[in-house]
């Protein structure tokens with residue numbers, strides 16, 4: 001074989017390796033794992049919800065104000081479905097945040113992760 005044929009084979013091999021690495025990285029960063037989703041939800045809650053809600057066990061809510069997320073998570077009536085439905089509708093005194101379905105999933109996974117069993 002000529003030198004240029006070897007060069008082509010080498011370049012081809014590098015491309016295949018690069019493509020495999022890309023696919024792996026892409027899978028790793030996808031928010032499909034529940035724990036990734038919950039941490040994305042935590043970040044969203046810090047940015048959007050903390051102003052009114054106590055969003056985790058370390059923040060303090062205002063008394064008589066919006067319920068804190070730990071309390072919401074531990075209510076028997078709270079389910080993934082009830083949270084998603086709630087986040088799709090706007091409620092009194094809560095500004096109409098535009099929450100995409102993905103973000104609603106992340107926030108839901110986060111709130112449910114606060115549930116103590």
Ligand code: HEC
Nearest residue numbers: 045048049051052066067072086091092093094095097107
């Ligand atoms: C401007 C203040 C404010 C912000 C910001 C806010 N909320 Fe609320 N939220 C409230 C109030 C007040 C209530 C209770 C009254 C009501 O349901 O309308 C409430 C209720 C809730 C409930 C219902 C709890 C129950 O009783 O079942 C959930 C869940 C909730 N909020 C989630 C969120 C999430 C998630 C965010 C951020 C994306 C957020 N809230 C941002 C004020 C706020």
